[in-house]
Amino acid sequence: MAPSRTRTIGFVTAIAAGALALRPVGVLERVLDLALLPGRVLASMAAPVGMLQGREGRAAMAARIARDALDLEAHRALETRVRNAAWPQAGMLSPEHGAVQAEVIGHTDHDLDVLRLSVAQPERVFVGQPVIAGDALVGRISRIPGREPPPPPPRGFFERLEKRLGLGAAAPNHSPNEVLVELVTARDARIGARIERAEDGAPSRFVVGGLAPLAGTPFLAVHNPERRAVASGEVRVFEPESLSNDLSRLADGFRIGELRREAAPVPGADFTREVLGVRPYLDYEAGLHQVLILTSDGVQERVPASERTVLEDDRWSAAQFLLRAEPSPWREGRKLDRGRRHGVTAGAAVASGARLVGRVLRAGLVMSDVGLPGDVGFTLSVLADPLTPDWYEPGVDADSATQAPLVLGRIVSLGREADGAVAFAWRPQRALAQSERVLRLLGEQGALPVTLWTGSGEAGVPRGLLLGTTSLPTGPGPHVLRVFQADGGRAARALRVRTTASGRGAGGLSDR
Amino acid sequence: MKRLVPYLFVAIWTGLATIAQAVMVETLGLGVWAPDVPIFLLVAALAQLYKSDAVRVSLVAALARATFTVEPPFAIVAGSLAVGLAADVLRRLAELSQVLTRAALVGTAAFFFGLWLVFVDAVRTASPVTSLVNASTQLLPTALTSALLALFAWPLARKLPGLRSIERRAF
Secondary structure, eight states: OOHHHHHHHHHHHHHHHHHHHHSOOHHHHHHHHHHTTTHHHHHGGGHHHHHHHHOOOHHHHHHHHHHHHHHHHHHHHHHHHHHHHTSOOTTSSOTTOEEEEEEEEEEETTEEEEEEEEESOGGGOOTTOEEEETTEEEEEEEEOGGGSOOOOOOOSHHHHHHHHHTOSOOOOOOOTTEEEEEETTSTTOOEEEEESSOTTSSOEEEEEEEEOSOSSSOOEEEESOSOTTOOOEEEEEOOOTTTSOHHHHTTTTOEEEEEEEEEEEOTTSSOEEEEEEEEESSOTTTOOOEEEEEESSOOOOOOOOOSSOTTTSTTEEEEOEEESOOSSTTOOEEEESOOGGGTOOTTOEEEETTEEEEEEEEEOSSOEEEEOTTSTTOEEEEEEEEOOTTSSOTTOOTTSGGGOOEEEEEEEEEEEOTTSOEEEEEOOSSOGGGOHHHHHHHOTTOEEEEEEEEOSSSTTOOSOOEEEEEEEEOSSSOEEEEEBOGGGGTSOOSEEEEOSSSOSSBOSGGGO | OTTHHHHHHHHHHHHHHHHHHHIIIIISOOGGGSOOHHHHHHHHHHTTSOTTHHHHHHHHHHHHHHTTOOSOHHHHHHHHHHHHHHHHHHHHHSOTTSHHHHHHHHHHHHHHHHHHHHHHHHHHTTOOHHHHHHHHHHHHHHHHHHHHHHHHHHHHHHTOTTOHHHHTTOO
16 A cells, blocks of 8 residues: 555544544444454553552451441441431321332433432332422323333344444333433423412412523423412422322422522523522432332332342442553543443442442443543532531431431542542532531531432442542532542452443452 | 564553553652653654554554553544654654654654643543643643653664564665
């Protein structure tokens, strides 16, 4: 081949690769991944270096095992508190109400307004049933994929080949226990609502659903208000008998948020206009973990926590980093010796004991890229468990909703600082200073020391993995949290990666 | 087929160079002061190979480097090819083995290669432009140490085993 022709091909390839680096295309990334397959053999060159970096003495191993046992106990306690936080306060559920516990798996890939749930008793769930978290409404069951006909298998040669090589877009893989919930934030959601006592003491009815055109934190749209002058008050579900069915009315009385008038900029103009909307109590994007589906069968059994926690189930696969270092000084990442072939997907958690080590950025066929918390852009949904001794009220058992950990929502890494702390950007939906308990315990100037744990709702990251400790500022934010991790977070041993299918390879805590 | 073995050696040497760089950056704590060893090796190899090998050697080096880093593989391929093509064009104008030329070329290549990777990361994580400006100043030490490496380790890089069969075709 003539050199000039080779050079032209080189230029075109470089430009195309540059464009694909900036705007990734899934199919082409998987094709390049096939080209990187021989690299797995090359990666074994790093084994001697990895062994030198990864040696763990007996004393260190004993200390780690003891620490893992303590972490597991803390994880169990957190799990109990989170599970119970889904139940409303006494009196909200009448004897006619039934309730089915469900765990949030995450949002669907294409729609943030649709939530995926894993349900303990799917036979009791039907489309249209309301979903709540504590005293607040989440949305309604919109689909039950397990009861829908399966998609047709690939027919053509190329379709089958694409599926075999894993080059096509993965078909959604729904378990029989999965149901989909349309959130109150969905564009077509319409919930009958009212304020029981408006400013003039009389009730006021309207419809809530979808998002109001206001930038920043979520603001639910208000439709057809009965009285336009009403501008504040606590909004609760109230479905009129003549316009709704029995299932919809099960959520009557559950809270939605605070009615407010807020100024919204008018596009293309230098003035603002007032928008009437509802500031919700829940963080629908990253603040939902355990929810209840309301039924009319009167059964309100609490499903006890399983003997084996999510840390001990068989969806963990033992893994190791090929090299405990990253050549790019501005990145904090590792190459993992597990890939799609082992059930690893992008976003999956990598853990050591109950501690989060990182998340899979890209899952190759036999290797994966893992981002550590110090990697800029590392994103995570977290819960905060206060370390203040007075936080959990004495004499109140763990079944009380007041014992729930704080839901912080999503935090984004800004990178690791010189002292080893990882800086995370945090935009609270509601300032901690608005909580009477926080003010009582800390005063307005105080910061709340907490342990951060992963929340649910992000695919591949189970709830209850320990991230580190920090102090939460009580102001409205946005804030920067400085999170401290044991061992600097980068020297973790005995790694496990979360996989999509069970039984991928003896990675449970109890297996080691 | 005749070129397969030298290409395999390019991959092995680049892999080892990337491991060495990773160890210097993190284990030895040099951070931004660690030289970009794979880029140095790529430029040193291209200075003595036949023209038509420039693109293929750059590609092989890119794939070997991508094995050991979490940077997006397409970004590595694009950056590596750009460095390879630039070196290929420049060697028509100057003798790349000359002391100042090689130092300047390796230092500049390390700087822009790093800047490209930082830019890709910034676009992917939607980071503000200020982070890119900060990164560009942080990349200067990498460029400096890479240039020093080219000054002192160039003869060693030219004697790496396994590349002789494509070296003989040098112009």
